[in-house]
Amino acid sequence: MMDFILLMGDPKSGGGSFQLIFLGLMIVVFWFFMIRPQAKKAKEQKSFIDNLQKGDKVVTIAGIHGVINKVNEDNTLSLEINPGSYIKIEKSSISMDWTAQLNKAATADKK
The missing domain is CATH 2.30.30.140 (SH3 type barrels.)
Structure with missing residues (x-):
C-alpha cells in the first residue's frame, strides 16, 4: 500500500503534481498525434486547391x-x-x- 501512495502522491500532502504532469503529457500526445497531422493535411489541401x-x-x-x-x-x-x-x-x-x-x-x- 505504501508503494502505491509513493507512486500516486500522498493526498494529504497535496500530491496533485503527478496528475498535473500526466494531464500535460496527455495534452502533448493528443496534439502530436491528432491536431498536428490534421492541420498539416488541411494546409496541403489548401495548397493543392490554390495550385x-x-x-x-x-x-x-x-x-x-x-x-x-x-x-x-x-x-x-x-x-x-x-x-x-x-x-x-x-x-x-x-x-x-x-x-x-x-x-x-x-x-x-x-x-
Whole structure:
C-alpha cells in the first residue's frame, strides 16, 4: 500500500503534481498525434486547391472525372467531363487524394 501512495502522491500532502504532469503529457500526445497531422493535411489541401490550373485532370469528391477548362475568380471551376460538356463546380469539391491516384495511374501507364 505504501508503494502505491509513493507512486500516486500522498493526498494529504497535496500530491496533485503527478496528475498535473500526466494531464500535460496527455495534452502533448493528443496534439502530436491528432491536431498536428490534421492541420498539416488541411494546409496541403489548401495548397493543392490554390495550385489548380487549366488542363489539370481531376476527380471530384463525388467521383466525377474531368479536365479543368477554366478557373473562375469566384472559387469555381469549369470542368469538362466529356468533349463539349462542361459543369461548374466549387474548387473545394476536388479530391486531392483521388486526383493524386488518377495522375499516378496515368504516369504509370506512360512508362
